[in-house]
Amino acid sequence: MxxxxxxxxxxxxxxxxxxxxxxxxxxxxxxxxxxxxxxxxxxxxxxxxxxxxxxxxxxxxxxxxxxxxxxxxxxxxxxxxxWPRNIMILFGPPGAGKGTHGPKIEDMLGIPQLSTGDMLRAAVSAGTEVGKKAEAIMKAGGLVSDDIVIGIIRDRIQEEDCKFGFILDGFPRTLAQAKALDKMLADEGACVTKVVELEVPDSVLEERITGRWIHKSSGRSYHVKYAPPKSMKLDASLKPIPETMTDDATGEPLMQRKDDTAAALTKRLQSYHGETVPILAHYKPNGVVRAVNANQGMDGVWGEILASLQRKA
Structure with missing residues (x-):
């Protein structure tokens, strides 16, 4: 009825x-x-x-x-x-496709994807109480504490666009952060409703990472082999000419991250696996963790993501 x-x-x-x-x-x-x-x-x-x-x-x-x-x-x-707020955490090693599929998830669910780095910069720029604390620590060369990051997230999710939920990307990175996040959400009468992990074998990630180019302001991700920008041209050695690497939507220059190298990737993967496994184990008893095979074509990955996002009655 x-x-x-x-x-x-x-x-x-x-x-x-x-x-x-x-x-x-x-x-x-x-x-x-x-x-x-x-x-x-x-x-x-x-x-x-x-x-x-x-x-x-x-x-x-x-x-x-x-x-x-x-x-x-x-x-x-x-x-x-x-129908509680849709609060999702998106996990995946470097090169797994978070930059590709994250915005699509955001558009489909109608909730924002929140990056701790973006939130931190916005809080500092806005001069919020928590932002001022973070700015003082960063100017002194220190690391922003978990308490401050949680405070920044707490402030951000009060905004209207987070009314029905949000997606966290890049947080939590440690089990302690996950527990602090859970406590903060519980105080708000909410909880994590979905944890999606994009899985790709380490052996596949090097090619993905070293060929990746990023549009900094939007986070859009390109790849010289799998998803090249329309403007890309190659030199005599079949490497992309940097001046031709521009964003399809805006025409603005693309960039490569300094840590998108084979040497840096090894360290990043060690850190990712060491930190992520305990977090997934923390959330698995709640029945909210979904693994997605991201070592396949984009349509296949997206299909698995859609299936993982379906709620159970």
Missing amino acids: FTSALRQGFRRVANNTTTAQRGFATVGAKVAKSDNARKALVAGAGLTLAVAALQQREDNKTQNLFGNKKAVKAVEDKFGTY
Whole structure:
């Protein structure tokens, strides 16, 4: 009965805003009254996405969306009670494809991918209390503590785009950080709902890493063999000419990271395996860890990622 009402609401969204108001009012009533609301809401996971899409279509004029912004929030809050925030951690060794598939996951789920480095720089730039502490430590040549990083994450996930969840990339790196993250999320009434690990044999990663080029501002990743930019030209020795390596979307120059070398990769892999295995073991009892074979074509990897992201009722 609930699912039928939800589908009816979706059809009305496609027609016009006025009828969408009645459709989602029906859904809200079912949410409030159903004795089996949890299972019903599992079937109706698209509600928040439909609301968000309609808000965008109406130029984010939420005050006019259904005529009552408070009513919309009430339905969203009720939905969130039974369908917790989608909090995902993306793991993978250097060259596994996080830079390729992370943005696709972000677009599909409609939640932001958060990098600790980006969050740290943003907090320092914004002059937040935690950002000031981090800046002082970095200026003194020290390492930012786990407590400060957790504080930066706590501040960031209060922002509107994290309302329905977020993806962590590059954190946690240690078991201690994972436990600190769990505690912080528990204080927020949330928890990690999915851990996805992109698996690639170490022997395959060297070719991937040494041929990788990055668009710094967006994080888009290219490879001279597997995913070259459209602009790439080769010299007489069949190596890419640096001046021709530009981003497909913006035309801006691409770069190679200083640690994208065979020698650096060996050390990075030792560190990754030593740190990641205990974290995966920490989350496995919760039933949230999914391994993806990333040593295959991009379509195959993406198919496994999609399967790993499906919730279980």
